[in-house]
Amino acid sequence: MSVLVSSKINGDDIEFVCEPDETLLDALRDRVGLTGVKEGCGTGDCGACSITLDGALVCSCLVLGAEAEGRKIETVEGMADGDKLHPLQQKFLEHAALQCGICTPGFLVASKTLLEKNPDPTEEEVRYALAGNLCRCTGYDKIVRAVLDAAKQMRKTAKKGKTNG
Numbered sequence: 001m002s003v004l005v006s007s008k009i010n011g012d013d014i015e016f017v018c019e020p021d022e023t024l025l026d027a028l029r030d031r032v033g034l035t036g037v038k039e040g041c042g043t044g045d046c047g048a049c050s051i052t053l054d055g056a057l058v059c060s061c062l063v064l065g066a067e068a069e070g071r072k073i074e075t076v077e078g079m080a081d082g083d084k085l086h087p088l089q090q091k092f093l094e095h096a097a098l099q100c101g102i103c104t105p106g107f108l109v110a111s112k113t114l115l116e117k118n119p120d121p122t123e124e125e126v127r128y129a130l131a132g133n134l135c136r137c138t139g140y141d142k143i144v145r146a147v148l149d150a151a152k153q154m155r156k157t158a159k160k161g162k163t164n165g
Contacts, residue, residue: 003066009034010078018065025049027065028075036076036105040134047133050106051075057113059132076105079112087150087157088112095146099137107133111147119155123148 002017009032016031025042028034028051037060040048044059051060052074079086088111091097098104107130114121114129121129126147127140135143 003069005066005069007068007071007073009073010075016065020064020066022065023061024051024053024063024065024068024073025060027068028060028073031065034075034077038102038105040102040106045134046103047106047110047130048103050109050133052109052113055113057110057132074109076108079108086112087153088115088147091146091150091153092143095142095149097138097142097146099135103133103135103137107135107143111150114147115151115154119151119158121148121151 001020003020004015004017005027006013006015008014014032016027018027018031025037025039028037037051038048039061040046042061044062047059049060050057052058053063053068054072079089085093086108088108092104092108110130110133111126114126118125123144126144130140130143130147
């Protein structure tokens with residue numbers, strides 16, 4: 001028997017129907033149309049399907065769609081503000097921190113989660129926070145540099161906002 005699930009996804013109230021044994025990954029992609037959530041391994045080992053669920057970073061392949069009832073979900077699709085990219089997205093482009101793109105959404109969501117908790121991370125802290133995300137195409141140095149550069153830009157923007165506000 002199918003399950004009706006009501007969630008807040010990327011700020012919008014969304015309802016979808018899924019099977020009781022369907023993963024949140026599959027529900028987000030196939031039922032809601034959020035294809036930025038990628039399946040890399042299906043076992044929670046690669047981080048390609050990373051989302052936030054009530055603010056916690058999780059692999060959506062390890063969560064059932066029915067468990068999203070009443071929960072707040074954020075995916076890579078919720079990062080940009082219309083046509084204006086999130087600073088992390090912009091810095092990933094500027095630093096060429098992506099290649100095939102399968103892992104990129106997971107890295108972006110994990111990086112955003114880190115910077116929301118720690119706006120001034122060290123390189124070691126960035127590497128630790130992203131350790132659950134795997135990339136088979138590129139080295140991690142460009143990704144780490146992009147995150148550190150985005151953090152710097154976001155701190156400057158926040159500082160300007162405080163002095164102007």
